[in-house]
Amino acid sequence: MENDIISTDVAIVGGGLAGLSAATYLARAGMDVTLFEKSNHLGGRAATQEHKGYAFNHGIHAFCYGSTGTRVLRELGVTYRYQNPRGVQLYAQGRFSSAPVSASTILRTDFLTTAEKMEFVGLFTKIICTKPASAGGQSAREWLDREVRNPHLHQMLAAFARTLTYCANLDLMSAEVFLQRVVLSDVRYIDGGWQSIVESLQTRATEAGAHLLSGARASELLQHGEHHIEGVRLADGRRVAARAVMLAITPAEALKLLDGESYEPLRQTLAAIRPVRVACLDVALSCLPAPQHAIAFDLEQPRFLTTQSLFARVAPAGGALIHTFKQLDPAQPGDPHQDERDLEEWLDQVQPGWRAVLVKRIFLPRIEAISLLPTAHSGGLAGRPGVQVPGVSNLYLAGDWIGNAGYLADASLASARQAAHLLIQHGLPAPHPQLATDGI
Ligand SMILES: Cc1cc2nc3c(=O)[nH]c(=O)nc-3n(C[C@H](O)[C@H](O)[C@H](O)COP(=O)(O)OP(=O)(O)OC[C@H]3O[C@@H](n4cnc5c(N)ncnc54)[C@H](O)[C@@H]3O)c2cc1C
CATH class of the missing domain: 3.90.660 (Polyamine Oxidase; Chain A, domain 2)
Incomplete structure (x- = not known):
């Protein structure tokens, strides 16, 4: 195994939604793509x-x-069967009430008085007209305290905000995330389960010609000079020669692969991510x-x-x-x-x-x-790292902590698309001459 060499145009590390989507886009653009997933199955957190x-x-x-x-799933032709949930309730003081999540439930709920219902509709209209990014620098708590005076409504919207952002600390969480997600009604x-999406993505990636290798953990990025990556080393010792590398893994996992001075700014960013x-x-x-x-x-x-x-x-x-x-x-x-x-x-x-x-x-x-808490302090989603690693010409990033679009899986898919498109636009760098003469 030690001296085995795999040669590919693009090496993608990580076989979750981000890695699989990026692999499909790149393979469809005619690139030779090999994806490495450390566990024995694909899907990551979506498995x-x-x-x-x-x-x-x-x-x-x-x-x-x-x-x-x-949009990404549609573009890639990912299919799945689904159902929309109904009958959402609020629980307070030992009793259940219908949650006002649609026109009919707003009319029906006994949780809000008529005056509160009017106020809620006004608030919701305001949210729909607000660009979420404009609230990136405010915390969800600041936004709620300023916009929602009624304590009853405030309590309900705070519960919505915690649930939709997955975060109990609304003083830290950017209001942008709450405002972006509260309008997503479908x-x-x-x-x-989500495995259906993973399997459909896997099929699309394979149809496009991408090679998907599971049980293959990347252990090191192989660097050539200060600003260029020449591939990846796998944990079993194999070397992967690649003209570009995409990391579609969490910041903590990425940190383990990045060694060397040219990565220092990125290492510092990754180490500070919460x-x-x-x-x-x-x-x-x-x-x-x-x-x-x-x-x-x-x-x-x-x-x-x-x-x-x-x-x-x-x-x-x-x-x-x-x-x-x-x-x-x-x-x-x-x-x-x-x-x-x-x-x-x-x-x-x-x-x-x-x-x-x-x-x-x-x-x-x-x-x-x-993977990354978008805080008000860091400007909301705009505070996340971009898809290209500054100072390293052929290293790209994708995942739920990358780019300024979306949250949760949405961000993984959006950043995968953005990273793949940027790589297609830049084109692949010429193969490294030393590796070329090695016959790789
Ligand atoms: C409890 C929970 C609830 C969630 N709920 C929702 C929800 O309701 N809606 C929503 O949109 N999203 C939700 N998400 C988020 C969603 O699951 C993730 O955003 C998405 O699956 C992340 O995909 P990814 O490809 O970016 O990362 P991951 O899924 O983390 O994939 C990374 C992959 O890389 C592999 N890997 C790591 N290191 C290496 C290495 N060195 N070499 C090779 N492979 C490596 C990992 O094994 C993994 O398979 C939830 C997540 C969790 C955990």
Whole structure:
């Protein structure tokens, strides 16, 4: 193995949504693309784990149609079956109310008075007319405190903001993310879980001619001079000679590959990045104790619950798959045991009796949902690194922490498209002469 050499135009490190999308765009543009994924399966955080007919996503996952990522999936011809959830509720002081998430539920809900409903509609109209990026430098808390005077509405919108941004600390989180996500009304639960998207992407990438290698961990970037990458070394010792390299991995993983002075500015940026983590408790049940409470926002604690199996095909007939999550404060170390107890208690409140019909549970403590927390201090999404590494001509980046478009998977897909297009536009640099004479 030690001296084996793989030669390719573009080496992509990371086989999640970003890596697979970028591979497809580049291969369609006629480039020879090889993708390296360290685990034995593709998909990264979008992968789904199957257990006796229950399709567990890697924690709670919903695709928001109409966002930048939608365009990418459409362009690449990715297909999936889905259902839109209905019957969203608010939970406060031990009782459930209909959540005002559509015209009919605004009219119907008993959570808001008529005057509050009018104020909410006015606020929502204002949000629709606001460019989210204009609020990048404000925190979600500042925005809410300024725009929402009514305490009842404030409590509800703060719960929406925490849930949509995945972050319990609204003083840190940029208002841009909340404003961008609160208007995305076409929420989709995917039949078979997000693995369906991964598999469709994988098919498109392979059809385009990309080579997808799993069980292949990149351990080092091979540098030629200060400003040029000549490839990647794999953990098993193989060398990959590439004319361009794209890292489609998290900042923490990227940091492990970057050694050398020319990366120093990027290393410093990566080392300072703070992720957004959540605690997830997912349960497969043989039946659903309280079908009338399918989806609930907790207005008093940073918790949310959804029974995806009531809408999408993610459980066997009669069974139920429930995802719960607790939004955490990125500034606090937290206590995973307490988080797990909080989520169990949340299930007790919404789905009493769940313990007696439990088939399987998966608890994911402090899992990285978003690789970079977009703070008001850093200007919101504009504060994320760009797709090209400054000072290194042929190194590109993609992922949920790259570029100024979108959030969560949306950002992974949008940055993959942007990085691929930039590389296509720049064209591949000539092969390194030393490597060429080596016959690679
Ligand atoms: C709990 C949770 C809930 C979420 N909910 C939503 C949601 O509702 N909606 C939404 O849009 N998004 C959601 N997301 C985010 C979404 O899953 C991610 O944004 C997206 O899957 C990230 O894709 P990626 O390709 O950028 O990164 P990843 O999925 O992290 O892929 C990176 C890949 O690189 C591989 N890798 C790392 N290092 C190396 C190396 N050295 N060599 C080779 N391979 C390597 C990893 O194994 C991984 O497969 C959620 C995420 C989590 C964790």
